[in-house]
Amino acid sequence: MPPRLRSALSAVLIALACLAVPFGTLAGWVAYGLTDPGRYVAATAPLADDPDVRDAVADAVGDGVVEEVAAGPLNGAVRLFAQDAARSFTRTEAFREGWDAANRAVHGAVLRALRDDRAAGRAVTVDLAPVTARVKDRLAEDNVPFARRIPVRHTAVTVLPAHQADRLRKGYHVLDVAAFWLPLAAVLFAVTGIAVAARRRRALTAAGIGTALGGALLVLAVVVGRRLTVAELPDAVEGAVDGPAAGAVYDALTETLRTASWLLVGLGLTVALASWLTGRYGHLLRRRRAPAGAPADPAPTRPTRARF
Numbered sequence: 001m002p003p004r005l006r007s008a009l010s011a012v013l014i015a016l017a018c019l020a021v022p023f024g025t026l027a028g029w030v031a032y033g034l035t036d037p038g039r040y041v042a043a044t045a046p047l048a049d050d051p052d053v054r055d056a057v058a059d060a061v062g063d064g065v066v067e068e069v070a071a072g073p074l075n076g077a078v079r080l081f082a083q084d085a086a087r088s089f090t091r092t093e094a095f096r097e098g099w100d101a102a103n104r105a106v107h108g109a110v111l112r113a114l115r116d117d118r119a120a121g122r123a124v125t126v127d128l129a130p131v132t133a134r135v136k137d138r139l140a141e142d143n144v145p146f147a148r149r150i151p152v153r154h155t156a157v158t159v160l161p162a163h164q165a166d167r168l169r170k171g172y173h174v175l176d177v178a179a180f181w182l183p184l185a186a187v188l189f190a191v192t193g194i195a196v197a198a199r200r201r202r203a204l205t206a207a208g209i210g211t212a213l214g215g216a217l218l219v220l221a222v223v224v225g226r227r228l229t230v231a232e233l234p235d236a237v238e239g240a241v242d243g244p245a246a247g248a249v250y251d252a253l254t255e256t257l258r259t260a261s262w263l264l265v266g267l268g269l270t271v272a273l274a275s276w277l278t279g280r281y282g283h284l285l286r287r288r289r290a291p292a293g294a295p296a297d298p299a300p301t302r303p304t305r306a307r308f
Contacts, residue, residue, distance in 0.1 A: 003198040010203050013193030017186045018210030021264060022218040024182030029257045030172070031179035040107045041100055043252050048090075048099040056245035058086035094138035101134050106159055113165050114172040124160040129153060201279045208272030215264025222258055226250050 001009075033039055047053045089095050109126040113119045140148055160168070190207050197203035230246050 010197035017189035020186035052244035054090035212268030
């Protein structure tokens with residue numbers, strides 16, 4: 001194969017590999033990170049101690065109590081009392097246990113809906129009665145007054161409307177397949193591109209730089225995604241979760257993705273720098289390591305044309 005054709009083919013393969021890296025990382029984060037119940041609960045558990053999240057929960061509880069009581073002119077006083085009580089509750093161990101149980105229940109309901117094609121056209125709901133019962137038992141163990149009188153009602157709470165669930169289901173199936181094939185394709189493209197290159201060291205340097213750029217692009221996408229997520233909260237969600245609380249949740253869920261993105265940047269730059277340094281100064285190191293009296297590497301000579 002001519003050197004120019006090999007170089008062109010190598011450039012195309014390495015470019016495809018560098019494009020597959022960030023998308024494969026994103027798909028793997030969704031398929032193997034967000035869908036794992038243990039990892040999801042572990043990522044959201046610290047949010048129970050986040051001040052913004054606790055304030056958002058207290059405000060939501062206060063508004064819910066006012067809607068239930070409907071005390072007319074006393075709505076403001078009832079709301080303040082309920083919010084103060086809720087803020088005190090969010091600092092207890094019972095709230096942390098209830099927070100983990102609620103996140104596990106919501107995560108399981110959403111995951112089952114995304115994986116089941118028969119759930120098309122139906123909203124994702126979850127029954128939080130087991131969570132309420134668990135919190136009630138915890139409060140009773142702590143001798144909280146009137147804890148035994150807390151009602152445990154089986155009420156279906158809508159987590160995702162039907163149209164949003166159907167849209168997420170299609171995207172989830174695509175990412176589930178891409179999580180396996182994109183990383184494999186990235187490795188195959190990179191290895192093949194370096195193998196067929198006329199100058200393999202230069203191809204390896206390009207692959208490292210492309211990997212670093214892909215990681216940087218993923219970091220930028222996470223930052224932009226955070227701003228869009230907080231700015232475009234639906235009205236129904238915005239009333240219960242304010243911007244800082246939503247940002248804290250987003251940061252907790254994307255922490256693994258941000259770490260993977262920076263690892264790609266570091267790995268790519270390390271490979272590119274090592275390849276460039278060994279190509280530029282490798283002959284000097286070989287000369288220093290050569291034993292005394294050994295003949296030095298002959299300098300490259302140009303072929304001369306025979307004269308007749």
